Amino acid sequence: MRPISLRLHERPITQVLFNREGDLLFVAAKDKLVSLWYTSTGERIGTYTCGGVVYAMDVSQNSQYLVTASADAKVKVWDVQTGICLHTVNFEVACRSIEFNQGDSQILVVTDQVMGCQALVHVLDFDQATGKLTTNYTFQSPNCKITHATWGPLNKYIFSSGEDGAIRIYDVEKRSLHHTFVENTKQVTRIEWTKHRIMFLTCSKDGTAKLYDTKTLKHLKTFDTGRPINTAGISPLKPHIILGGGQSAESVTTTKVDASQFKVRFYHIVYGDELGSLIGHIGPVHSICFTPDGKTFATGGEEGLVQINHLDESYFQFDEDLVYTPKHE
Amino acid sequence: MSLYDSDDEELVTRLEDFEPPVQLDTSFARFIVIDNVPVAPESKHEKLKSILHKIFVSKGGEIVPNGITLVLDANKNTKGFAFIEYTKKEGANDAVSLLNNYKLDAKHTLQVNLLDDFKKFLNFNEQYSAPKVEEFVSKPNYNEWLSDKRALKGYDQFVVRYGDYTDICWNEMSVGKPIVEKSNTAMTTSYVQWSNTGSYLVTFHPDGVVLYGGKQWIKLNNFDHRGVQLVDFSPEDKYLITFAPVLNDNPKDPKSIIVWDVRNGKKLRGFLAPPKDQFTWPAFRWSAKDRFISRTHEDKGINIYETPSMKLLDNTYLAISNLKDYSWSPTDLTLAYFVPGSSHIPSKITLLELPSKKVLAEKVIFEAIDARFHWQNEGSYLCVKTDKIVKTKKTIPTTAFELFRTHEPNVPVESFEIPYQIKAFAWEPRGKRICIIHGEHKIAMNVTFFEVGKHKIEQTSKLENRKLNTIFWSPRGTFILLANLNDTGELEFYNAADGETLSTQEHLQCTGIDWNPSGRFVTTFVSQWKVNTDTGYNIWSFAGEPIYSVLRDRFYQFNWRPRPKFMLSTKEMNIIKTNYKKYQEKFDEMDGLEIAESNAQEERRLQGLMDEFLSYLQRGEAEYQATAPERERLGAYEDIDKRDEYQSVEIVEDIIDIVTTSYRR
Helix, strand or coil: CEEEEEEEECCEEEEEEEEECCCCCEEEEEEEEEEEECCCCEEEEEEEECCCEEEEEECCCCCCCCEEEEECCCCEEECCEEEEEEEEEEHHHHHHHHHHHHCCCCCEEEEEECCCCCCCCEEEEEECCCCCCCEEEECCCCCCCCCEEEECCCCCCEEEEEEEEEEEECCCCCCCCEEEEECCCCCCCEECCCCHCEEEEEECCEEEEEEEEECCCCCCEECCCCEEEEEEEEECCCCCCEEEEEECCCHHCCCCCCCCCEEEEEEEEECCEEEECCCCCCCCCEEEECCCCCCCCCCCCCEEEEEECCCCHHHHHHCCCCCCCCCCC | CCHCCCHHHHHHHHHHHHHHCCCCCCCCEEEEEECCCCCCHHHHHHHHHHHHHHHHHHHCCCEEEEEEEEEECCCCEEEEEEEEEEEHHHHHHHHHHCCCEECCCCCCCEEEEEHHHHHHHHHCCCCCCCCCCCCCCCCCCCCCCHCHHHCCCCCCCEEECCCCEEEEEEEEEECCEEEEEEEEEECCCCCCEEEECCCCCEEECEEEEEECCCCCCCCEEEEECCCEEEEEEECCCEEEECCCCCCCCCCCCCEEEEEEECCCCCCCEECCCHHHHCCCCCCCCCHHHEEEEEECCCCCEEEECCCCCEEEECCCCEEEECCEEEEEECCCCCEEEEEEECHHHHHHHHEEEECCCCCEEEEEEECCEEEEEECCCCEEEEEEEEEEEECCEEEEEEEEEEECCCCCCCEEECCCCCCCEEEEEECCCCEEEEEEEEEECCCCEEEEEEECCCCCCCEEEEEEEECCCCECCCCCCCCCECCCCCCCCCEEEEEEECCCCEEEEEECCCCCCEECCCCCCEEEEEEECCCCCEEEEEEEECCEEEEEEEEECCEEEEEECCCCCCCCHHHHHHHHHHHHHHHHHHHHHHHHCCCHHHHHHHHHHHHHHHHHHHHHHHHHHHHHCHHHHHCCCCCCCCCCCCCCCCCCCCCCCCCCCCCCCCCCC
C-alpha cells in the first residue's frame, strides 16, 4: 500500500473529511485554507480561502454545500462546485466545531470559552435552496470548553465532548442537558460514530478511546494506547478502528521522541488488540476519516501533511466483514 | 420553670457547662512508707525527723514542707514507721529503689516502700491462677509462592509500580501479558523492594518499613524507623539494615542506621551515619553467610561487627593503615583489601581469612593508586582492576587486572591487560567468563570476552564498534544482554559460549534492565524517574524475541521476584545438563498442553466478545432499519442507494494522426 501524500498546507491539518460518496476529500488546516481533492488520484480541485484558522467543516449530503467554522468567529457556507462563499454568520468568539444534521435542515456550531464568553452549542437553521443560515437557539453552557459536538441518531440528541473529560448529551426537543457522564481523566478530543450511529467512540488525551452503545450508553470496550489520542477512524466494513495522536506539539520539542510516536494504529474493535500501525507522519495526527465504503482512509497531521491510503486487496482478506444483519434472517 | 425546681444533679450538670470539675489528685504515688524507724520519745522527734530528712532528700529529691509524718502511740512515742511525701512521683520511686534496706545503724535497717504498693499487695489474690497461654499463630510460609503451579512450571513473579498502583504479577509466557496476582493502590510512599531471596516485599512508610509476604500478601513485620529512606537485606535475609537521615543524632542511642533481626522484628543495634559527603549505600558491607557486617574505620582499618550480637570482632577494629578499599567474598569469610603504596612502599592487595586473620594471598603492585574488586558470584575468582599513575602519554592507554583463583591451593595470581579505559566489567554468574566493555568513544566501544582456562586466562571473542555501555549476564550464565542504557537504548543479545550475536533490538531511552531469575526472560524498562515519555516495559526472551510490551503512564519500577539460592551443586547441575533431553521433553509436553488449553480458552473468550459485540451491532442495525421512514421524513439518506443518480460524462480524446513535417529553410 502506497499512500498518496497531499502537500499543500503549510500549517497543521485540523480535519480531513470525505463526502458521502467518498470520491471527494476536503482538508481543513490552520493556514486558513480548505482544499478539495479527488480521492482516487489525489489531484487537487481547488481551495476555499477562509479568513481565519479553520477548526472544523462539514459537507452536505448531496455535496452541494460546505460549511466551515473558523477562529475568526465566522461560520461560512460555500458552494462546493464554484467555491463561492454564499453566506457568513458572525459569532463573538472562535468556532470550534460544526456539523450538518441528518437531512441538512440544521447545523450545530460550537463556540469557544474565551474572552469572558462561555462555550456554547448553537443550532442554526439551514435553507437548502439558498444556503442561508438563521440562528435558531442555543443550549446552556456547561462552564467548560467544548472540544467537539455531533448530532445523535435522528437528530434527537446532540453529543458533546468537554475539556474536563465529560460527555454531555443534550436533548434537542427539550433544548436542555439530558445526561452527563465522566469516564476519562483528561480532555475528550472527539466523538466518532460507527456506521449508522449504532455505537460511538470517544478519544481522550489520557491515552484511551472508549466505545459505547448509543442506545443504552453502555461502555463496551476501552482501547489503551498510552499516548494522547486526537482522533479515530472507524471502518464501516471491517471490525477495525484507527487511532491517531501522539505527544502534543509543544511537548515534542522538549522531549526525546521518534516517529513511532506518531504512527496511526489499527485496533480490533471487538478484541481490542493492536493489529498493526502505519508510519508516515512526523507530527501528531489530528484527523482520520474513512470513506463510507471502508476501502480508503485519509489522515492529516500537525506537520501539514495529508495522506490518502487506498487499502490493499490483502487487507480485505485479512479479517471477516462485520455482519450487520444476522445471516439466518 | 424556676431555679428551685431543679435538683442537685441538674445543678451540677449546669455548673459543668461553665467549667469542668476540679481534678483532685487522689493517688498516693508521691508517698513512701518507711519501716524499722527507731522508736523515740517526744523529745527526740525533731532530731529523728531531721535525720530522715537528710537521708531522704539526698536520694529522692525535694520533700514537701512538713512532709515527714511520724506515727505516734498513746505515749507519744513513735511506733517505728513513718510517711514521707515527695513533691514528685519520681522522687518517691527513686527513694524506694535507692534507700530500701538502708542501714541506719546496727539495729535499724530501713524498709522503704511506695504507699500504693501496700494497697496493691493487700488486694493481692492468694489463689494461684495459671497464666493464659496465647494460642500459637503460625506465620505464613514465606516461600509458599514457590509451590504455586505457575512457579513450578518455571514462571516468575514481578512487581511493577505505575501511577498509584503497585501490582504483583505472574509472567505466563503463553498468555502474552502479565497476570495480575495482587493489585494495590497507595501500598508504599516511595518505592518497593524485594529481599535478596525473594521472601519479602518491603514497602516504605513515614514511620518505617513493612515486610509483606506469604500467599495472601499480609503484613509480616514492621520496623519502626521514622523517615526511613533506604533498606539493605543481608545476603540470606536474616538481617535488615535501615537508614533514615537524622539531624544531630545522639551518639549514645544512634537512630540513623539500624540493624534489625528480620524474623522477630527486634532491633539489634543503631549506628551513627557517616557525614553526608562520605555517605554511601549500603553503609555496611555484608560478609557471606550473614556472619559479619563491616564499614571502614576512617583509613585506619575496618570495623567488623559480628551478628547477631553486633559487637566488634575482637573488641577492636581490624587495623589496616592507609586502607583504600576492601571487599567481602560472596561465599567465604574472606576479605580482600587494597593498600596504596607511597614513594618507597609498593601497593598491595591482600586476601585475609576471618575470623582467624590468616593471610591467604598477597600481591604487590607497583604504582597502583586505586583498585576495584570484582568477585565471581561463587567466590571462585576475584578480579581486581588497578588504576596506575600514568607517567608517559602512551599512544593507547591500558587497564590492568589481577586475577586471584581463590579456591585453588595457594591462590595463584595472574595479571593481564586490555587496551583503553574500561566502561563496564562483569563476571558470568556461576561461570568462568568475563565480559568487559572498553574503548575510547562511547559510540565505538569494544566488548571483549575472556575465559579463565586451566592455566591461563584467554580472550575468547570480541565485538567491535558497538554503541553499548552496560553488561547484563543472564543469572544462569552463557547468555548476555549488552545495552546502551540511559541513552538511545540499543540492545544486543549474545551467546558467550558460541560467540555469536543472537539478535539486536532497541528499546528507546531504556533506563533499566532486569533478568528473570530463571534466565529465560529479560525485561527492559523506561522509568518515569529518568524519562517522561513512553514509560513502560518490554519483556524479551533470552534470545531477544519480543514477548510482550506494556506502556504505562507514570511508570516507575519493575523488579523480578528473586528466587532463593540454588540448592544444587555444580556437579548435580551438570548431571541435569547431560540428561537435558529427558527434562526438555517433559517440559515441552507441559508447555504444549498449557498453550493448547490457553489457546482454546482464548478462542472461547474472543468468540464471547464477538458474540456480545454483534448482539449490540445487530440490534442497533435492526433499529436503524426500522427507523427508515423517520429518516425519509428528515430527508436523510446515508447509504448509497437507488436515490443517488449519477450522471457520468465520458470525455473521449482520440489522437487521430500525428503528422511530422520537416521544414527547410
